[in-house]
Amino acid sequence: MLKIIQYLLNKLFKFTRFDVRYKNTLCSVLLSISYYIILIISIILILREFQIVDVTKFGTLVTGASIVGLIAGVASQSILKDIFNGFFILFEKQLQVGDFVVINEVFRGTVEEIGLRSTSLRDWDLKRITVPNGSITSIRNYSKDKMRVVVHVRVSYEEDPMKVLSALEEVCGIMNEKYKDYLWRSPSGEARSPFKIYGVTDIEDNPVGAKYTITGVIESYKYFSALRETKLQILIVFKKSNVHIAYPTHINILHHDNNNTKEL
Incomplete structure (x- = not known):
């Protein structure tokens, strides 16, 4: 399903005047949103199949919503922080897919994917680094004009x-x-x-x-x-x-007498 959505998005962006990095960024975010929508729908369908939640019945819907609300309440703080921080990063265009960045003065690499909850980098060694959006406190962007x-x-x-x-x-x-x-x-x-x-x-x-x-x-x-x-x-x-670059030098002075040689 995600492959189909990605294909349709690429076809759609052919008719826009967005630059490549901005197009890739939008595509990455929309794919992330689509992933979570598909995941939620799949969970609802599974719950309905096992007769735990039926969206056509108000009572079971309220029960299901209560369960979901309980789960969301436990994880909401970090999730909402990730989502809101990710939103502002995108809204302010602090980084885009393809940018070379340093995040939090620790993580360095090319932005490969921007999602609702996290940002993924590919470093010099081609290792993939995933950073939660909520933990991003500083961004050094080497790709800004x-x-x-x-x-x-x-x-x-x-x-x-x-x-x-x-x-x-x-x-x-x-x-x-x-x-x-x-x-x-x-x-x-x-x-x-x-x-x-x-x-x-x-x-x-x-x-x-x-x-x-x-x-x-x-x-x-x-x-x-x-x-x-x-x-x-x-x-x-x-x-x-014939200009010489300076470098530190160390000079050893040897003192010699009849008994031994000492380094001063």
């Missing part, structure tokens, strides 16, 4: 700052030209906030090196690709320009 890529790199204090800035400028040029399809653009097609050097963002209380930062606003669905490519280009350009 635009995102800012922020990349920090620490460079040794011995390096010439102007040389470092020149190398980072080259990185920004490569990202803005070679990967221009990643950039977030205005309706007219102009890149609004391309990659640029933000500047030196830390030189205090760090013995390793100065921290430089570059940023760029990109289409949200390209975030992780842009982040990887930016870091790769930094390594390539720094290697070519």
